[in-house]
Amino acid sequence: AQVHRIAVIPGDGIGLEVVPAGMEVLDAAASVDGTFQMRYETFPWSCRYYHETGRMAPPDFLEQLRGYDAIFLGAVGDPSVPDHVSLWGLLLPIRRTFRQYVNLRPARLLRGVPTPLAGRGPADIDFWVVRENNEGEYSNMGGRLYPGTPDEIVIQNSVFTRRGVERVMRYAFELARRHPKRRLTSATKSNGINHTMPFWDEVFRALSSEYPDVATDQYHIDALAARFVTHPQRFGVVVASNLFGDILTDLGAAIAGSIGIAPSANLNPERVYPSMFEPIHGSAPDIAGQGIANPIGQIWSGAMMLEHLGHPGAARRIMAAVEHTLGDRGVKTPDLGGKATTRQVTQTIIDALLEGEH
Ligand code: NAD
Ligand code: IPM
Ligand code: MN
Numbered sequence: 001a002q003v004h005r006i007a008v009i010p011g012d013g014i015g016l017e018v019v020p021a022g023m024e025v026l027d028a029a030a031s032v033d034g035t036f037q038m039r040y041e042t043f044p045w046s047c048r049y050y051h052e053t054g055r056m057a058p059p060d061f062l063e064q065l066r067g068y069d070a071i072f073l074g075a076v077g078d079p080s081v082p083d084h085v086s087l088w089g090l091l092l093p094i095r096r097t098f099r100q101y102v103n104l105r106p107a108r109l110l111r112g113v114p115t116p117l118a119g120r121g122p123a124d125i126d127f128w129v130v131r132e133n134n135e136g137e138y139s140n141m142g143g144r145l146y147p148g149t150p151d152e153i154v155i156q157n158s159v160f161t162r163r164g165v166e167r168v169m170r171y172a173f174e175l176a177r178r179h180p181k182r183r184l185t186s187a188t189k190s191n192g193i194n195h196t197m198p199f200w201d202e203v204f205r206a207l208s209s210e211y212p213d214v215a216t217d218q219y220h221i222d223a224l225a226a227r228f229v230t231h232p233q234r235f236g237v238v239v240a241s242n243l244f245g246d247i248l249t250d251l252g253a254a255i256a257g258s259i260g261i262a263p264s265a266n267l268n269p270e271r272v273y274p275s276m277f278e279p280i281h282g283s284a285p286d287i288a289g290q291g292i293a294n295p296i297g298q299i300w301s302g303a304m305m306l307e308h309l310g311h312p313g314a315a316r317r318i319m320a321a322v323e324h325t326l327g328d329r330g331v332k333t334p335d336l337g338g339k340a341t342t343r344q345v346t347q348t349i350i351d352a353l354l355e356g357e358h
Helices: 015-033 047-053 061-066 083-097 162-178 196-208 221-230 242-255 296-308 312-328 342-355
Strands: 002-011 036-042 070-075 102-108 126-132 142-145 153-156 183-188 215-220 237-240 263-267 275-279
Touching: 002 015, 015 036, 015 070, 015 296, 015 312, 015 342, 047 083, 061 083, 070 083, 070 296, 102 162, 102 242, 126 162, 126 242, 162 183, 162 196, 162 237, 183 196, 183 221, 183 242, 196 215, 215 221, 221 242, 237 242, 263 296, 275 296, 296 312, 296 342, 312 342
Parallel strands: 002 036, 002 070, 070 275, 126 237, 183 215, 183 237
Antiparallel strands: 102 126, 102 263, 142 153, 263 275
């Protein structure tokens, strides 16, 4: 069997609970499939590691990760470490150094999951958000003057490069071409943001002429957020800058039932570097250690990883087992209104996979 070498970073909080669940499901999928095998190497990099060593990860951590086929990550962050320190010490450098400039995040209502949107069902909520993942509003550039005085000034720059905007939009257009709706929506804010967003719109317009088969529209981010709630059925693919995409995908997860379900793929489409698969949620310190975290965001991220590694059949079987668990068996964690534990949901998914009920 083909062996896939996977770097595993459980991280903090519920990452330590949902990552093992994801690995078990991946192993079950591999054994059912029979053509591949996962070989994991687990790295303890986290806020615990930070307290022990003064760093989130060793100085050469990016070189250590470089040769893996993919990275499977849980969540990073703990109340005992400032979030910008933990995230810029581990997660964000991985996304950037490995040129994972596409953050692909589905908003899809799975069978058996209640949505907070009245009268909506799985046919209404099924779209992709393509989030720019390397630049934009998340930048290391800026500064602070006159700290602590009434004259204090804090500046954070946004960086939008032609190369960076074009490549993520091109990915989104190609994806929209394969989506049944053949529609690409751009998230903008060119009414209030004076330089970057008009540039974003300009690139979007220029590319749209290369894709006459894809219908396009654009909304300011505020109105778009409202439309996710009022007209989710209109969307096929949505392309957004780093921060707008971040916010939209928690909203997308919420209308698709829970932030605990939504997955993401941080992709280096050229495959020069490893891609990284992680749920969109964080370390959830409020429920960590209780064994009740929803593992489906992590498990679905694992399915996206298998798809990336060339096993779409195995990925589909995982998702069928997830929908069987939620829809037919009604086994759900508390975030979905159920009473099941992380363990029970995981085991039900694995049993469904091994029994091949679908
Ligand atoms: P969060 O996603 O951790 O939690 C938000 C809410 O959603 C909480 O009430 C939490 O209990 C709930 N929730 C999240 N995942 C869940 C799951 N799988 N099952 C059930 N409920 C779930 O967001 P936050 O509170 O803003 O952040 C907490 C920490 O995580 C911070 O340190 C933050 O920086 C970090 N964070 C990390 C990542 C990442 O590593 N990719 C992503 C987001 C936040
Ligand atoms: C996410 C997270 C991260 C982001 C944070 C933790 C830096 O919210 O993956 O969505 O904003 O990208
Ligand atoms: Mn986020």
